[in-house]
Amino acid sequence: MLFFSFFKTLVDQEITVELKNDVEIKGTLKSIDQYLNLKLDNISANTTKYPHLIAVRNLFIRGSNIRYIHINPSLVDTNLLQDASRREAMASAGDKIGGK
């Protein structure tokens, strides 16, 4: 659930999503769910090559078809993310020892 929480901190920020079909979409992140499905507002995409998204402003992207998400580095606290990763790894290791 770490990356779900992480992406929740990026809500209302501008991100670029690269999909597995090679399409790139820039937009404002509006919501995210447990599957990392995204909702983007005010999107822009290359409609000259692929006119499929003409007249679309707000869209839902299924998480399973996302390849990369480009984030402005200033929005990411890598130290905090590393700490959180360690904490989550420790917690799940503890669960195993505890017999869960």
Add this chain to the structure above:
Amino acid sequence: MSALKSFLDEKVKVVTSDGRLFIGVLEGFDQSSNIVLSKSFERIFSPTEPTKDLELGSYLIRGEQIVIVGMLDDEEESQTDYDKIHGFQLKDTKNALR
């Protein structure tokens, strides 16, 4: 998963993992983002031929096939002359990394 709720009863454009584009009214959806469209049609772009619309009626699209569900701005859509718009077929989502 409530992200699709705001698109209910609205006209949407749906891109599927095989690169096709469906347009219709979003009638319903579920946890796995399976969706049902009514009054739907498939739109086919070509670099040379005029754009084609294929009438389909009601359609259920399985969630795992869905890439994008986008809300359609009716005004901008009606101002677009699709006979004059050419484009490439979208790739599917199975293509390997460059």
